Amino acid sequence: xxxxxxxxxxxxxxxxxxxxxxxMNILKKQLKRFIIAGCCATSVDAIVYYTLLNIxxxxxxxxxxxxxxxxxxxxxxxxxxxxxxxxxxxxxxxxSSLYFITFIINVACNKLALVLSSDAVTLSFIVATAITMCCxxxxxxxxxxxxxxxx
Numbered sequence: 001x002x003x004x005x006x007x008x009x010x011x012x013x014x015x016x017x018x019x020x021x022x023x024m025n026i027l028k029k030q031l032k033r034f035i036i037a038g039c040c041a042t043s044v045d046a047i048v049y050y051t052l053l054n055i056x057x058x059x060x061x062x063x064x065x066x067x068x069x070x071x072x073x074x075x076x077x078x079x080x081x082x083x084x085x086x087x088x089x090x091x092x093x094x095x096s097s098l099y100f101i102t103f104i105i106n107v108a109c110n111k112l113a114l115v116l117s118s119d120a121v122t123l124s125f126i127v128a129t130a131i132t133m134c135c136x137x138x139x140x141x142x143x144x145x146x147x148x149x150x151x
Contacts, residue, residue, distance in 0.1 A: 030082065034077065037077045045069030047065075048061075048069070049061050059111060066132075082145045095140070095144045099136075105131060105132055106129070106132040110125065110128035111124075
């Protein structure tokens with residue numbers, strides 16, 4: 001694995017990282033931050049979901065809680081995970097499109113898991129969240145936010 005090269009300049013040695021290493025470092029940082037952002041968004045999702053279960057049924061509760069979590073995810077991922085500080089309407093549209101698709105996946109997975117697990121609410125929530133999390137990271141990395149460009 002090529003991690004870089006040693007360059008001698010004016011008698012001092014400098015290690016330069018390869019482009020691949022720089023990309024991997026950025027990806028690792030973004031993945032760690034995505035997990036932290038996901039924990040925040042999932043916490044909002046769970047709090048809203050369990051609160052609404054006292055008022056309305058499973059699917060509407062899950063739908064509303066997912067939307068609350070999505071708003072949290074957008075803000076935290078935009079500013080913290082991917083460090084995107086500029087205003088972009090197309091980014092919001094791409095994010096909304098991704099979350100619309102993953103919203104359907106999340107509610108459907110939650111409903112299917114509820115049916116298959118004889119109404120195990122927590123297990124169904126975890127299954128729906130895990131599947132949606134994978135879809136969201138890939139979607140945000142490849143579709144919503146611009147691909148990495150290392151100079």
